[in-house]
Structures are given as structure tokens and as C-alpha cells.
Amino acid sequence: MTDKFNFLYNDEITVLKLRRLYENHGFKKFRMGKFESYDFYAGNKDFLVGNRIITFTDLNGKLMALKPDVTLSIVKNADEPSNGRQKLYYTENVYRESKDVHEFKEIFQVGLEVLGDIDLFETVEIISLAIKSLTEIDKDAVLEISHIGYTEGLIDCISSDESVKKELHRLLLSKNPHDLIKLAEDNSLPKNPVNTAVEIMKPVTANEETILTAEEHALNVKMQEAVTEIKSIYACLKKLGLENHVKIDLSAAGDPGYYNGILMQGYVHGIPRNILSGGRYDMLMSKMGKKGAHAMGFAIYFDALDRGLHKKEKQNTDAYILYGGDSDIDTLISLTKSLDGQNVSYTAVTSLPEGLTGVKVYIISGGNVKEGAL
Amino acid sequence: MISVALPKGRLGNKVFDIFASVGYDCEEMRSDSRQLVFTSEKNGISYFLVKPSDVSIYVEHGAADIGIAGKDILLEYEPDVYELLDLGIGKCKMCVAGKNNFKDNPEVALRIATKFVNITKAYYKSINRDIEIIKLNGSIELAPILGLSDVIVDIVETGTTLKENNLGVLTEIMPISARLIANKASYKFKTDEIRRIVSRFGEELKND
Numbered sequence: 001m002t003d004k005f006n007f008l009y010n011d012e013i014t015v016l017k018l019r020r021l022y023e024n025h026g027f028k029k030f031r032m033g034k035f036e037s038y039d040f041y042a043g044n045k046d047f048l049v050g051n052r053i054i055t056f057t058d059l060n061g062k063l064m065a066l067k068p069d070v071t072l073s074i075v076k077n078a079d080e081p082s083n084g085r086q087k088l089y090y091t092e093n094v095y096r097e098s099k100d101v102h103e104f105k106e107i108f109q110v111g112l113e114v115l116g117d118i119d120l121f122e123t124v125e126i127i128s129l130a131i132k133s134l135t136e137i138d139k140d141a142v143l144e145i146s147h148i149g150y151t152e153g154l155i156d157c158i159s160s161d162e163s164v165k166k167e168l169h170r171l172l173l174s175k176n177p178h179d180l181i182k183l184a185e186d187n188s189l190p191k192n193p194v195n196t197a198v199e200i201m202k203p204v205t206a207n208e209e210t211i212l213t214a215e216e217h218a219l220n221v222k223m224q225e226a227v228t229e230i231k232s233i234y235a236c237l238k239k240l241g242l243e244n245h246v247k248i249d250l251s252a253a254g255d256p257g258y259y260n261g262i263l264m265q266g267y268v269h270g271i272p273r274n275i276l277s278g279g280r281y282d283m284l285m286s287k288m289g290k291k292g293a294h295a296m297g298f299a300i301y302f303d304a305l306d307r308g309l310h311k312k313e314k315q316n317t318d319a320y321i322l323y324g325g326d327s328d329i330d331t332l333i334s335l336t337k338s339l340d341g342q343n344v345s346y347t348a349v350t351s352l353p354e355g356l357t358g359v360k361v362y363i364i365s366g367g368n369v370k371e372g373a374l
Numbered sequence: 375m376i377s378v379a380l381p382k383g384r385l386g387n388k389v390f391d392i393f394a395s396v397g398y399d400c401e402e403m404r405s406d407s408r409q410l411v412f413t414s415e416k417n418g419i420s421y422f423l424v425k426p427s428d429v430s431i432y433v434e435h436g437a438a439d440i441g442i443a444g445k446d447i448l449l450e451y452e453p454d455v456y457e458l459l460d461l462g463i464g465k466c467k468m469c470v471a472g473k474n475n476f477k478d479n480p481e482v483a484l485r486i487a488t489k490f491v492n493i494t495k496a497y498y499k500s501i502n503r504d505i506e507i508i509k510l511n512g513s514i515e516l517a518p519i520l521g522l523s524d525v526i527v528d529i530v531e532t533g534t535t536l537k538e539n540n541l542g543v544l545t546e547i548m549p550i551s552a553r554l555i556a557n558k559a560s561y562k563f564k565t566d567e568i569r570r571i572v573s574r575f576g577e578e579l580k581n582d
Contacts, residue, residue: 204565267563269563273558
């Protein structure tokens with residue numbers, strides 16, 4: 001970024017860099033309205049993070065909602081992808097409940113969605129864009145990749161009881177082998193797939209090792225297909241030189257709900273939770289009447305990044321102009337005009353603030369300008 | 375450097391002894407200082423002691439990479455953390471307790487005093503019992519004695535306090551023990567260090 005824009009905050013610069021990255025990959029900006037009919041979300045609650053939505057009554061008496069999500073709106077409003085694919089990105093605010101403080105929160109999100117035909121190339125493109133987006137924020141960022149197909153296939157082998165399945169998802173997500181073994185004992189669950197679940201939860205540093213373990217423990221077609229997909233994706237990411245930013249973890253796919261294939265979560269240093277989340281969500285497309293169409297995307301949540309990124313390189317005003325009742329207005333105006341031309345930031349004051357250092361000071365007395373520095 | 379949130383008190387001391395015995399000793403912890411954070415550069419570890427119910431908050435928010443928390447706290451607050459190991463120490467039970475002669479009247483909602491609102495709700499939902507919860511922050515045993523509630527849901531270690539007050543365990547809801555938890559982001563960036571601690575801890579506990 002040139003010096004001309006050094007007043008921008010780092011988060012603003014990051015958003016611009018991300019926009020350039022997405023535009024360079026052929027994504028078009030999607031602009032959404034702030035409100036949506038409440039019925040739309042009420043009918044799609046399964047796809048939302050959290051259940052609470054801010055609602056209000058419109059002037060014609062219709063119940064409206066402040067948007068809690070962008071993906072739903074994109075899928076709803078995007079053109080029917082008759083052939084090929086639609087590539088869209090957005091920078092928008094959404095309104096959700098915050099688990100921490102039990103209040104509504106405005107969250108700034110940047111993300112992208114691809115709707116239509118998604119093949120291996122497109123999947124790799126989306127994942128690589130997720131990684132590149134994260135590395136714009138932290139050069140050592142990590143993207144965790146998992147696959148819903150693998151965990152679902154595994155859980156299908158263990159139990160058909162919905163409450164046990166739900167508990168299994170929860171235990172896998174919290175990497176909790178001890179309670180999983182206890183659950184298996186209490187419910188006489190089959191040993192072999194339970195062992196697989198325990199195996200895939202173990203911490204592994206090398207992705208190749210993770211893929212090998214997953215391959216060895218694949219117990220049905222669903223699991224095999226998932227490993228094959230992960231394997232081909234990883235091979236492509238390696239060719240792109242992005243493998244050091246990837247952590248494959250096949251126990252990390254939680255309750256499917258929204259997603260049905262690849263699942264991604266991005267982490268950067270200094271932020272205790274994932275700032276990027278995304279994956280494949282074909283089921284939402286079918287639900288919205290776009291049968292047979294695929295969809296994949298991700299979003300970056302800037303609320304978590306606020307403290308880390310909301311600062312700027314240039315902190316101070318360059319110059320202060322001190323003027324008073326006796327100052328000549330024409331001199332003051334011509335000085336500001338000349339500073340504007342030099343791209344100098346200034347503040348005109350009638351008394352200098354305390355504790356100023358490293359700034360130029362122009363004192364206007366009558367028609368004279370005295371220049372100094374503090 | 376790995377930062378560890380330990381629960382203040384007996385459990386914390388016991389867990390620190392295990393850390394020390396598996397290569398994560400910290401001289402500063404043994405000194406009688408008023409320090410709040412204890413660091414051993416040599417062993418790449420720093421410890422701080424917090425209220426047991428706050429451990430999971432420090433870990434979830436990344437102020438500590440790992441921590442030791444009771445299963446009761448993890449079930450009650452459901453923090454978004456990894457639960458990597460059951461230490462099998464600090465064992466006790468989450469129980470429904472009441473007066474020894476208590477008879478449940480299923481025609482009315484059961485009044486329950488507890489610190490553990492979510493655990494209580496989940497348990498009674500699982501057995502379809504209508505309840506009314508009275509949230510207390512301490513001295514839970516007083517509630518049934520004074521008629522504030524019919525029963526209580528609380529942690530029972532030895533049962534002595536209950537016995538001395540003519541109370542007794544009516545139902546055991548679940549066993550509780552201390553767990554080693556990790557922050558999700560720390561786990562991604564410090565996988566090797568955390569894995570080493572978990573495996574050394576696991577070995578040490580097995581030997582015990």
C-alpha cells in the first residue's frame with residue numbers, strides 16, 4: 001500500500017487485499033440488503049449458527065429480520081447456475097447472538113461462495129484461497145481440513161441411535177477418547193469402529209500419516225470416498241506449495257447440518273478460536289430448489305480479529321496549526337491548501353493539546369506563519 | 375512455551391506434582407512468593423493458579439494453552455475446548471441428594487437447589503421429570519434443611535457433610551474426575567508440545 005493510504009487501519013487494508021485476491025480469481029462482489037423477511041430464516045433455521053435473530057415489524061406489518069447470515073441470501077438471490085458456476089464474494093455485516101455475553105453482536109464477515117459445478121480443481125481453488133486469505137493475516141496461519149463423509153461413515157458403523165450419534169459427534173469434536181470408550185462400553189458399541197474413532201483423534205503432525213491412518217481405518221465406501229477426495233486435494237495443495245499451512249484432521253467434522261463434504265476451519269496466531277469457517281454445502285442448494293447444484297465457500301469473521309488488526313502504521317497527525325482571534329483567515333486557508341497539496345495530515349487548533357511529540361507546528365499570528373517542531 | 379491454568383487448591387497441587395515428575399518442574403512454583411505466574415524457561419512451561427471453575431474460561435479464551443478442569447465444569451459450561459485426557463484424579467460424583475426420608479411426589483414439579491443449572495436441566499430432561507430450579511452459589515446443603523428446595527444436585531466427594539446434616543444421596547447422576555483440556559488454536563500451533571505432555575501424563579497415570 002502506498003504512503004498515500006498509510007492512514008488506513010490494518011483490518012481495512014486486509015479487506016482490500018482479500019478483495020483483490022478474490023477479484024483476481026474471477027469472483028464478483030455480491031452486495032446484500034440489510035433486511036430479509038423473517039419467514040425465510042424461520043424456514044431455514046438448521047442452516048443458521050445459533051437460533052436468535054433480531055426481528056422488527058416493517059411499516060406494512062410484515063415481520064422482518066436483520067440478516068444473521070450471508071450464505072443463505074447468496075444462495076437465494078443468485079441466478080440459477082444452468083451450466084458452469086457462479087463465483088461470488090462479499091464483505092458484509094451480519095447480526096448474531098454472542099455466546100460469550102448473551103447479547104446480539106454485529107459481526108463483519110468477508111467470504112466467498114461458488115455455486116454450480118464444483119469439481120476437484122474448483123475445490124482446490126477455494127481451499128487455496130482460504131489459505132491465502134489466512135496468510136494475508138498471519139504468514140504462519142493454519143487451515144484445518146476435515147470431511148463430513150468420513151465422520152458420518154464412521155458414526156454409521158458405530159450406531160444408528162440418534163442420541164448416541166449426537167454424543168459421538170460431540171466427543172469426536174472435543175477429541176475425547178476416554179468418554180468415547182466409556183460410551184462404547186455402556187452401550188455395547190462395536191469395537192472396531194470405536195477403535196478407529198480413537199485412532200483418528202490422536203494428535204498427528206504429518207498430514208501424510210493422518211491420510212494413511214484414515215485409509216487403513218476406512219470401514220465403508222463413504223469413508224473410502226472421503227479419504228480419496230482428501231488425498232487428491234492434498235496432492236494438489238502440495239503442488240501449490242501450500243501444504244505447510246494445512247492440517248488434515250478427520251475427527252474435526254462435527255454435526256453435519258449445513259455441510260456435506262469438505263469442511264474447513266482457519267486459525268491464526270494470537271486468536272484463540274477459528275476465524276475462518278467453511279465447506280461444501282450441496283444440501284442447502286437442494287433445499288432452495290437448486291437440485292443437483294453444488295456449493296462451497298468460506299467466511300472470515302473479523303470480530304475476533306479486531307484487537308489484533310485494528311491498528312495502523314501511521315498513528316499521528318503530521319502537523320498542528322495553531323491560530324487565534326488575531327490570525328488572518330486568508331493566511332490560514334492558504335496554509336491548509338498548501339498542506340493538502342503536500343499530502344500532509346494536519347489539525348487546526350486554537351490551543352495545542354498536551355504531550356505532543358514528533359509533530360510540526362505552524363503558528364499563525366496576524367498574516368505571518370511561524371514554523372516549528374515539537 | 376506452554377502455559378497451563380491450574381485449579382487452586384489440593385487438586386492443583388497434585389496435578390503440579392505430576393507435571394513436575396514428567397519433566398515440567400518449575401522452581402518458582404515451590405518458592406513462597408506472591409507471584410501470580412510461575413515460569414520455567416528451562417522446561418518451556420508457565421503455570422498460573424485460578425479458581426477451579428475459571429480454568430476452562432482461561433483455556434477457551436487462549437490465556438492458557440492447556441488446563442486442568444473438573445468434568446462437572448466442562449459439562450456445566452460446555453466450553454469450546456479439546457478434552458484430551460481423563461486424569462482419573464479428583465474423583466467425586468454428581469448426585470441428587472435430599473433428606474434421608476425424602477419421598478418424591480411426581481404430581482408436582484420437583485424443586486431443586488443447585489450450582490449446576492445446566493447439568494440438572496439435562497438430567498431431569500432425560501428422565502422427563504418436571505422441575506423448578508433454584509440457583510445457589512454455595513452452601514447448597516442448607517436448601518433442603520430450610521425447605522428452600524426438595525432436593526439438591528451437587529458434587530459429593532465423601533458424603534460426610536450430607537451425613538452430618540441428616541441428608542443422603544438419592545441418585546448418582548454421573549462420576550466426575552479431572553480432565554486435561556486444551557485451547558483449540560493452541561492445539562493447532564503447538565501440537566507437538568501438547569502431544570508430548572498428554573502422552574507423558576498418560577504414561578505417568580498408568581504407572582500410578
